[in-house]
Amino acid sequence: MAEEKPLNFLEQLIKKDLETGVHTAIRTRFPPEPNGYLHIGHAKSICLNFGLAQTFGGECNLRFDDTNPAKEDVEYVESIMADVRWLGFDWSGEVRYASSYFDTLYEWAQYLVKEGKAYVCDLNAEEARAYRGTLTEPGKNSPYRERSVEESLDLLERMKQGEFDEGTKVLRAKIDMAHGNINMRDPILYRIRKQAHHQTGDKWCIYPTYDFAHGQEDAIEGITHSICTLEFADHRPLYEWFIENLPVPAKPRQFEFGRLNLSYTVMSKRKLKQLVDENHVSGWDDPRMPTIAGYRRRGYTPASLRKFCDMIGVTKSDGVVDVAMLEHAIRDDLDKNAPRAMCVLRPLKVVLTNYPADKTESLTAPGHPNRDDLPVRTLPFGREIYIDQEDFREEANKKYKRLVLGKRVRLRNAYVIEAEEAIKDEQGGVIEIRARLLEETLGEDPADGVKPKGVIQWVAAHDCATFTVNLYDRLFNEAAPDAGGEFLQCLNPDSLVVLENCVGEKGLAEAAVGAGYQFEREGYFCRDTSGEKLIFNRTIGLRDSGFK
Structure with a gap:
């Protein structure tokens, strides 16, 4: 009790x-x-x-x-x-x-x-x-x-x-x-x-x-x-x-x-308005802003904000709350409730040379590892797939648990594959991987003698959603941007990175505005509210940095 x-x-x-x-x-x-x-x-x-x-x-x-x-x-x-x-x-x-x-x-x-x-x-x-x-x-x-x-x-x-x-x-x-x-x-x-x-x-x-x-x-x-x-x-x-x-x-x-003061954040309406008026952000609801509208657009949930307010309590004195506590409340809520999906932020094509060109199949994956009420996902599979560029190296040490030439890796909820060849452009950059699929490896239990180095996400090239991803980070790179000098000097130049032509499971194309997901191995994301273009905003990463 x-x-x-x-x-x-x-x-x-x-x-x-x-x-x-x-x-x-x-x-x-x-x-x-x-x-x-x-x-x-x-x-x-x-x-x-x-x-x-x-x-x-x-x-x-x-x-x-x-x-x-x-x-x-x-x-x-x-x-x-x-x-x-x-x-x-x-x-x-x-x-x-x-x-x-x-x-x-x-x-x-x-x-x-x-x-x-x-x-x-x-x-x-x-x-x-x-x-x-x-x-x-x-x-x-x-x-x-x-x-x-x-x-x-x-x-x-x-x-x-x-x-x-x-x-x-x-x-x-x-x-x-x-x-x-x-x-x-x-x-x-x-x-x-x-x-x-x-x-x-x-x-x-x-x-x-x-x-x-x-x-x-x-x-x-x-x-x-x-x-x-x-x-x-x-x-x-x-x-x-x-x-x-x-x-x-x-x-x-x-x-x-005691009022709430949050690290890495300014709470003055005057300064927030200055950020808007001087176009340092796109508006009051910019997902980097500490406004409720901004948090909503970024993918924070009402339950997580209420939980955070309950966690910090009510006191008779002012103090500064570590923003990591807010981020923990968001992660905790999304981990329990956000449906899962696979997304490839920086696509690299993989051709499965021993998989028939005219063959496709449908695989399945749970909507959430601990939620039976979320529907099972359907994953199209074919000869060509996308993996993330960061999930491949031509050579790597034993600590690298992803795809390496001559080594094996499991495609999450699918087969084990082995990389055989890297196709490069004129500048020497890898633009395509040739690999073979190991039959009888579908599922999470390894087949006899098959020992993949790790598990990576993937998306079928023939049937996927294509979209833009906004990678949001903290707006300020100083814990106390209000302390001393000009707060604008503390703006984080990398608070927004825009990635075009990301690919994800085909169901993401039908995501409702504001719907949140865990992109497996990448973080938590939500469908943006602005315009007709398919855009996902990163709500927060997967790792909890801890808080005081």
Whole structure:
């Protein structure tokens, strides 16, 4: 019987809240800003927030914190919804948007002004920074801090009506310019942004800040546990100040956990966008990107990402996870579930001189060595086959277990053959092998006196699939590309190698988009999603390098 996994600190906290009656039911939320595609760090947050709701019989909302129209787009909204569903989760009720609450948030902004707890400030960005102070020096009050309630209300409404230019006025909370937490030094609640919004169109030309909107959205939706990453810990006093000073319908609480940092990976949306915008990758869903869309296209599975998020756990501190742990989770899932197929990445023709030219036959191979539910494969066989160029040498030492002139090797799930002659081009390169087939060697049990050196994959030349293979590797060749210098200098120049005219079992021609396979002795691959051309992406190699 498997040991019961201990509860993480958030599960312990929620369990206690339910047992003591602080809450009778829980509601969490996943609140991405639609300003880019989600990455593996967001996958951890998705699994955590939706997982907590599932564990404790609660509900989880999907809410877009769409308060910055300058950086947001419907494309990102749609991609995020697809990612959440692909990971195996669904949200409670309809999708929510911060923009749906803009009217209420504006009324609450007016409420703070009327209460003498907010004011319109005319300082420009540079002046505001000077007045704000530093981590060691207190800030100074804005000269507009004591504006009358009536004047601030009038100016706020005129801001809303579009009377003022961007950057000329903001609405600020009146808290404490000498506060030790800089986030509490009269933070901005509203900015003028004369830009259309992907949900509200041209209705608004002022938009609330994330800090002002977030906690109030939680309150409107009845969120009980607002789970954030550690960078929001310094913002929690402000979160709580708004909740205490506004007529909100509920009082959610914020809790923080350590964010996911992954070696050989950048997790900054800004840097990921830079990679896309500067064409270092083909797009947000490039299989080298750490985005969920990129992983999906590369052939990672939802189960493997959920398993990885479970393996790394939930902590109260940040740390760096070895990317090898993620790769292990992928391999483990694919090893158990991916159907097998044979593929020759760099084809070299072999002519079986003693096999009749007009003869063909059908051999069989299991769909998976440990899965009876996967169908048996049919392997056409004939006089001409392809093997991989790396599986032949004219001469080799005893450690080489593949085809050598005068030596024997088994074709996987087929016959033993013996190489007799290498045909070369004018430059001396081997372009064809002449070999003979040893009869009575079909199957895995060697015939009397037949001792092949090894087993290699092969594909029948007369009936096979031809396709392109993208060999993907890590995008960065430094474990900490963000450390110190320019992260672009750490790009791996060999992160993508394209191989044309690869050949594989004929069934691969009918592979569904996204379908994954183990190409025997080569690694795990999946059918690419782009275009009509038959392309397979390498998901990951066969060997697990281990992880710390």
